């Protein structure tokens with residue numbers, strides 16, 4: 001078994017396969033072009049921000065630990081080509097190419113950050129935040145005490161980078177091309193997050209595109225159509241795309257989302273070839289359409305499924321709801337299912353309700369605001385999506401909505417869900433229940449009007 005990509009999906013697949021087949025039966029070699037295996041990219045902003053003091057605990061398992069389990073994880077080995085016919089990969093290490101044969105191949109090359117051809121994007125001082133080394137480099141740059149930073153892009157990674165910089169006392173501006181930060185949630189909810197960004201002292205510029213990064217031997221400023229922002233440190237958070245260059249060159253089938261097509265067992269249409277993680281597409285449980293999300297939650301599960309199947313077991317990956325949480329300082333943001341922008345092209349009709357509540361009983365110390373938005377199909381009341389913006393304790397409530405979406409529940413079925421309550425944790429009517437109650441009343445009214 002040859003694995004291309006030594007992080008979440010690839011090494012989960014390797015570990016699961018090893019649990020089911022011992023080394024006499026299955027030899028496992030994993031190629032990772034970076035210097036580390038099984039690292040938590042999700043922890044990188046917190047390392048840069050000094051919340052996590054040391055990068056080493058971000059590595060869940062080193063090549064030496066894999067070796068103890070008879071998994072040969074080779075770092076600084078870049079797979080340059082996959083040959084589906086001769087069943088070999090060509091890999092490059094320390095300037096030398098060599099070939100490795102396989103009976104079973106797992107492509108787990110992840111996602112790659114978008115780097116549009118903006119003049120100056122390759123200047124020293126411009127950082128991405130994708131692999132572990134990027135986090136180590138960014139941390140060093142922040143430790144060196146930059147005078148001003150600009151974050152480009154207001155998605156999850158951009159916001160987490162902005163939080164890190166603010167926490168380290170670096171004056172920071174954030175430039176976002178869209179009308180609000182967090183473009184994956186609806187603009188009315190995104191506006192709350194934009195306000196939170198401003199409230200923590202980040203100079204936020206929305207509806208502005210970066211035209212150039214200026215400097216000479218090092219970054220000096222970021223230019224948009226409207227202004228020039230001085231900066232000696234720039235962090236890019238412009239989004240990611242599936243890393244499918246290798247798969248495409250090998251002639252592997254890509255799906256409509258542009259990611260590698262797999263069946264529910266994570267097998268590609270090519271004999272002996274499997275794929276998992278950010279580089280593959282999955283079925284969205286609400287729309288039924290193929291999508292490509294870049295989330296560690298999904299990559300780990302897909303890698304596990306892939307490894308179980310390679311190990312001789314039977315497992316399937318049913319799909320994704322796009323559940324994700326993030327935060328900017330004290331403000332938590334969560335989403336699951338589809339947003340209004342995502343629903344529009346599907347031709348579905350929906351109702352939405354937004355409610356303001358508190359994270360704890362209103363009288364209880366620490367009760368903080370939480371806004372919950374829920375979307376349901378107009379006639380059936382089927383829950384289609386939910387978004388939450390609030391303070392401590394807000395975000396993980398999204399998991400109730402995710403579970404309901406997963407099970408195809410309608411909002412009226414959710415109203416009497418037996419959710420927990422005590423004053424330090426929630427009001428007696430949890431914000432989840434208040435939101436679905438309001439929406440279910442709306443759905444009922446619409447139904448009555450139709451009759």
Ligand SMILES: Cc1cc2nc3c(=O)[nH]c(=O)nc-3n(C[C@H](O)[C@H](O)[C@H](O)COP(=O)(O)OP(=O)(O)OC[C@H]3O[C@@H](n4cnc5c(N)ncnc54)[C@H](O)[C@@H]3O)c2cc1C
Nearest residue numbers: 005007008009033041042079110277278294295296297299
């Ligand atoms: C800053 C940041 C924060 C994040 N926060 C969260 C979060 O809070 N929650 C969440 O769910 N997700 C989060 N994610 C996303 C999550 O990290 C990814 O979804 C997950 O790592 C995907 O796992 P993967 O194995 O598919 O791909 P990756 O982790 O990208 O691993 C792919 C590996 O393949 C290697 N590779 C690629 N091509 C080759 C080649 N040709 N030869 C050899 N090796 C190759 C790469 O070096 C890489 O190590 C975050 C990501 C980042 C960057």
